[in-house]
Amino acid sequence: MNAEKNKVVSFHYTVVGEDGNVVDNSRERPAPLSILLGHGNIIPGLEKALEGRAVGDKFEVELSSEEAYGPRNPDSKQRVPKKYFSGAQKLKVGDVTVLSLKGGGHRVVTVLKVGMTAIDVDLNHPLAGQKLKFDVELTGVRDAQPEEIAHGHAHGPGGNEHG
Structure with a gap:
């Protein structure tokens, strides 16, 4: 087969x-x-x-x-509230993590900046x-x-x- x-x-x-x-x-x-x-x-x-x-x-x-x-999109960045991340308090710049989406899916992202209530991420897949x-x-x-x-x-x- x-x-x-x-x-x-x-x-x-x-x-x-x-x-x-x-x-x-x-x-x-x-x-x-x-x-x-x-x-x-x-x-x-x-x-x-x-x-x-x-x-x-x-x-x-x-x-x-x-x-x-796909190709890398330099403008594919977003600020996301910490509540959408598992273990948000441990994340640091450069970490690759999974973002939970509203529809129940997930997306692999790279942490660019960690703030008090939100995390800036690169939405491009790491590869x-x-x-x-x-x-x-x-x-x-x-x-x-x-x-x-x-x-x-x-x-x-x-x-x-x-x-």
Whole structure:
């Protein structure tokens, strides 16, 4: 079975940034990442690189910033009340943290300034503007369950655990 839209694809990966340093490595986790292919759950270039692959395939792919986290926008900054951050009192300039959004989602941000009641953040993803190199090993492909397609993401180990 090959990886295609509406299949749950499991894979291990290592990501190297432009500076040559490893920025993420799924092999250090208990389970490979599992995603519902074709639903925008991962960066576009990696999702496209997985299409048509089979279990056991190992490959490398280098992605431009446009195919990864997009170009860096120097004007993408915002002042946010501290109540939207977990552990706001411990945050300092340069920290990368998760901002809770009103609709229930999350966004990775970088702290620019910490004030008494608000925190200034850079809304660019920390890897925005970078070319990234992925080393990928496909470990599983299966048909998605109807609930997974309805929810738009994989359930279970390596995916969303609510399912």
